[in-house]
């Protein structure tokens with residue numbers, strides 16, 4: 001493998017890397033219907049806000065390419081638009097917190113409505129609508145990596161200019177949470193994209209990553225990406241972040257916590273993987289910068305504050321059971337065998353929110369592909385300059 005790819009696509013075919021099997025097995029599943037995409041997203045075989053939106057959009061593109069609209073009898077322009085709407089509305093229900101999926105769906109619905117089919121025969125008009133949908137879905141996929149590279153460049157420059165700690169050579173160390181890399185996007189990543197950009201520029205002293213319980217996106221996915229990219233890195237449990245800042249901040253030049261976002265709302269409050277809020281409190285206490293890296297597709301200007309964000313709650317088994325490759329008596333990992341084991345009393349009551357909300361007050365910068373947004377003199381974020389068209 002020359003680079004990590006969560007999503008492989010060519011017209012008519014979508015393959016999605018099963019992230020439940022990582023880091024031990026690399027298995028791609030074909031996804032060719034909305035139902036398969038819904039299942040893939042809900043079961044978290046693909047996850048991460050941008051990747052979820054891309055897989056949903058492309059799965060429906062593959063479905064349309066195969067002529068599914070024709071077998072659903074959607075052969076008129078209105079029928080085709082209604083069919084596309086209904087499939088997208090269904091996909092929207094797969095996971096509720098990340099806004100990228102909703103933003104992609106709104107965009108795709110607008111694209112098919114804007115197709116000029118005046119004076120065309122019904123079949124040709126319907127094909128034109130389908131073609132416009134497929135091109136727009138492919139564009140979402142194509143654009144994402146460029147977006148992430150911009151986030152990486154903006155974020156690295158901002159951090160180097162604002163770092164509270166640096167090594168003698170001017171390098172910074174950072175802590176990240178969850179997985180925001182190539183596995184969560186079409187490539188490069190958002191928060192992990194900033195880390196990648198710092199590393200490529202020779203300005204990264206070290207990357208720490210949290211385990212990110214209960215789904216372990218940090219230990220299973222981010223650690224895997226960091227090792228794959230040969231980025232100097234260390235894994236800690238979520239509960240070690242306070243001790244890390246307390247005892248190693250100066251020695252290791254820890255300048256920032258950098259995280260991604262599932263939804264940044266109008267006032268800057270940010271929903272991200274459970275545990276993010278706790279890290280923001282620790283960062284403020286220890287004078288470490290707290291940076292949210294998010295494409296503008298993760299910004300939701302229709303929701304005023306974090307109180308309006310729906311937080312997904314997931315099943316108890318994600319806390320009470322764990323899966324992994326079997327370690328033999330000789331200490332060797334048998335990557336051919338992944339097993340699920342119980343790690344708690346299976347009858348204990350469980351609360352398993354997948355995300356939490358970090359208040360804008362604790363965020364120093366929101367890094368987007370259009371630039372870095374910091375708080376104004378009034379202490380508030382204002383996304384007007386980077387998103388005038390959606391304000």
Ligand code: MRU
Pocket residue numbers: 047048049050098177178179180181184185189190191217259260261262272273274354
């Ligand atoms: O539950 P997940 O794994 O989909 O949660 C992912 C996160 O919280 C990420 O930080 C976020 O989606 C940004 S990914 C670029």
